[in-house]
Amino acid sequence: MKILAIIPARAGSKGIPNKNIRIIGGHPLVYYSIKNALSSNYITDVIVSTDSESIRIIGKQMGVKIKWRDRELCGDEITLDSVVFDAIPKEDWDYVITMQPTSPTLRVETLDAAIKYTIDNNLDTLISAINAPHLSWKEKDGKKIPNYSQRLNRQYLPPCYMETGAFIISKTSVVKPTTRIGTKVDIYELPKDEAQDIDDFEDLRNVTAILEREKVAIYVNGNNKRGIGHIYRALEMADEFYSKPDIYYDINQTDPRVFGLTTHNLIPVNGIFDLFSKCKKKQYTIFINDILMTSIDYMIGLRSVLPNAKIINFEDDGEGILKADLVFNALYHNSDLPQVKAGEKYYIASKTFMLYEPIKIKDTVKRIFISFGGADPQNYSDRLLEIVCQEEYKNYEFVVVLGRAKQNIEVLLEYNKYNNIEVLYDVENMPEIMSFCDIGITSRGRTGYELAILGIPSISMAQNQREEKHGFVCNENGFSYIGLNPANEVIKATLDMYINMSKEGRQHYQDMLLSHDLRNGRKRVLSLIKGF
Numbered sequence: 001m002k003i004l005a006i007i008p009a010r011a012g013s014k015g016i017p018n019k020n021i022r023i024i025g026g027h028p029l030v031y032y033s034i035k036n037a038l039s040s041n042y043i044t045d046v047i048v049s050t051d052s053e054s055i056r057i058i059g060k061q062m063g064v065k066i067k068w069r070d071r072e073l074c075g076d077e078i079t080l081d082s083v084v085f086d087a088i089p090k091e092d093w094d095y096v097i098t099m100q101p102t103s104p105t106l107r108v109e110t111l112d113a114a115i116k117y118t119i120d121n122n123l124d125t126l127i128s129a130i131n132a133p134h135l136s137w138k139e140k141d142g143k144k145i146p147n148y149s150q151r152l153n154r155q156y157l158p159p160c161y162m163e164t165g166a167f168i169i170s171k172t173s174v175v176k177p178t179t180r181i182g183t184k185v186d187i188y189e190l191p192k193d194e195a196q197d198i199d200d201f202e203d204l205r206n207v208t209a210i211l212e213r214e215k216v217a218i219y220v221n222g223n224n225k226r227g228i229g230h231i232y233r234a235l236e237m238a239d240e241f242y243s244k245p246d247i248y249y250d251i252n253q254t255d256p257r258v259f260g261l262t263t264h265n266l267i268p269v270n271g272i273f274d275l276f277s278k279c280k281k282k283q284y285t286i287f288i289n290d291i292l293m294t295s296i297d298y299m300i301g302l303r304s305v306l307p308n309a310k311i312i313n314f315e316d317d318g319e320g321i322l323k324a325d326l327v328f329n330a331l332y333h334n335s336d337l338p339q340v341k342a343g344e345k346y347y348i349a350s351k352t353f354m355l356y357e358p359i360k361i362k363d364t365v366k367r368i369f370i371s372f373g374g375a376d377p378q379n380y381s382d383r384l385l386e387i388v389c390q391e392e393y394k395n396y397e398f399v400v401v402l403g404r405a406k407q408n409i410e411v412l413l414e415y416n417k418y419n420n421i422e423v424l425y426d427v428e429n430m431p432e433i434m435s436f437c438d439i440g441i442t443s444r445g446r447t448g449y450e451l452a453i454l455g456i457p458s459i460s461m462a463q464n465q466r467e468e469k470h471g472f473v474c475n476e477n478g479f480s481y482i483g484l485n486p487a488n489e490v491i492k493a494t495l496d497m498y499i500n501m502s503k504e505g506r507q508h509y510q511d512m513l514l515s516h517d518l519r520n521g522r523k524r525v526l527s528l529i530k531g532f
Helices: 029-039 053-062 080-087 108-120 201-212 229-238 272-282 296-305 319-323 351-355 380-388 409-417 430-434 446-453 488-499 503-514 521-531
Strands: 003-008 045-050 065-068 095-098 125-131 137-140 143-146 161-171 185-189 216-220 246-250 265-269 286-290 310-314 326-329 340-342 367-371 397-402 421-425 439-442 458-462 479-484
Touching: 003 029, 003 080, 029 045, 029 053, 029 108, 045 053, 045 080, 053 065, 080 095, 095 108, 108 125, 108 161, 108 185, 161 185, 216 229, 216 272, 229 246, 229 286, 229 446, 246 272, 265 272, 272 296, 296 310, 296 319, 310 319, 326 521, 340 521, 351 430, 367 380, 367 430, 380 397, 380 409, 380 421, 380 488, 397 409, 397 430, 409 421, 430 446, 439 446, 439 488, 446 458, 446 503, 458 488, 479 488
Parallel strands: 003 045, 003 095, 045 065, 125 185, 216 246, 216 286, 246 265, 286 310, 310 326, 326 340, 367 397, 367 439, 397 421, 439 458, 458 479
Antiparallel strands: 095 161, 125 161, 137 143
């Protein structure tokens, strides 16, 4: 079967000068349609119809035939029907496909699927289109009237197909100087990102964003021992790209329920070999590790399957940082390695916290916030509840938030029987809860940063030896850090000190907390990821 692709690409373009030869995504615009035609499993010949010497050179360099277009076929009023008919050589062709250069986001897999659909259904013509139903109006007898009989949400409206320039596939027998449309016609619906036509500069910006967008993957694990701050950060990061990242997790380390309600692409893997196998097929441009520690061997293996990817690690305390392109360690102070960006200025605050102002320091302490992250492996929540349920604290309110990976939830929820204690599980309105509190008690992870953003004077303690090395949640920055696994009497004494602290003392702590710029960390991190 002989199938001819004709790409009409003239020189004149008034809206966007030199449109067809503008460099987009690293290539001239006309390159993309030529590349698709050459890559097709069905198209046997490719001809570019042009009056441009530059386009002729591009086509020749790419190995396609050129049909020099006569001047009378180059005017704005000339239809593509006559241009395509003029470019067809005097041979026997089964199909002629018109492919405009202004549709560079079309994928060759979609093109081939459309050609197969045309052949299988013995169509005269198949036209690329996008289904774009909208509530629309028209003018009749000088009045504006709706094109619909009933107002419905868009997804319930009948199909409304708008042609794109991606392709028109026609049997050669129906191609005439005035038409390429036969009797048996169908529409081939394209995905929105493949249906982009460039008519103006706004289209040009949109198409450039599609062609240059990142292909992102995130590998993250979290559990009751490791904590699930990694999970929260991965979901925050996933929202920062103009594409939908693939989020991988190891089924041997992570229960998918810790991700909560999300529409991101969650992909389970069974070990590193399975991860590498999947990544090799996808060929990501950005790969983010948020798995606590990486080894040299892991990073070498990852680099071997993703040789062209930017590899970014978060809070990596392993030797793998030597092989990463960028490493962000907001929990640590300094690093001698140029690729490691350390310190609190690289902390990524949750989106909801950005909307809340710091609390106002009151004359006395009334409400105390307690939370130890998603897992709380030291069971600090249990110990604090045993302390604050005592009679001496009945005049104070305590709100205790338990994380998604916390054990023995049912037992701890029983403390809600006390009038002054509220135990909550896996909340979504954390900044709202915190902002009604006067002081806080937490560990040295993500929650400490959140309390600092809101300027809440806080007591902190480490969950493990790794947290002991975390730099930000410390005395010098406005916290009262009391170590790893402190005795109950130490916890109680520090709590009593905070409850009885003067307004001036708590104001001093708040000033120290707010002296750190935690709100712009997201911007810093993303600019570095996308800029290097």
